[in-house]
Amino acid sequence: MASQRFTTHSAEETVALGRKLAAKLKPPKLVVLRGELGAGKTTLVKGIAEGFQAAAQEQVTSPTFTLIHEYRGPKADVFHVDLYRVDTERELETLGLDDLWDERSVLLIEWGEKFARFERERDAEIALERKGENGRRIVFTAETRRRGGRRGKGKGKR
């Protein structure tokens, strides 16, 4: 596993980092965003969505209640998922995340670490940690394991 560490000093810097990280997320990708409430996960997604030209940062808001937001870009479809309010496997199942998965998909999942399946299936993890009021330590870790045959598009391959 290869990790890269960054420090940002404002929300704007985190958005800019998100734009940069988008270049490292060639679809398909499942990314778990880790960090406490207010760590900056949604702020980072603003930049990632911009990086894929899938949305302007102002359009990206927290999917706290809707659970999934979708932003379609020319080369990727960005799905922003928030599992903070999702507690059981059954509730997770009803979201139908498998159906979102295809060659163009980039799934960005806040609170994904609550479910063991994402620990197994993720291609990358981005961990955000608060350092004072506006400082954030951000660690990007890409899995280096083989790809392929891992997930089918809602075909129940697992």
Ligand SMILES: Nc1ncnc2c1ncn2[C@@H]1O[C@H](COP(=O)(O)OP(=O)(O)OP(=O)(O)O)[C@@H](O)[C@H]1O
């Ligand atoms: N360096 C920074 N990076 C990101 N956000 C910052 C930074 N400094 C201050 N902030 C502020 O911290 C807050 C981060 O909120 P955000 O919604 O992105 O967090 P979150 O991790 O998605 O939280 P939640 O788990 O509640 O969804 C915003 O109000 C943002 O303006």
Ligand SMILES: [Mg+2]
């Ligand atoms: Mg959020």
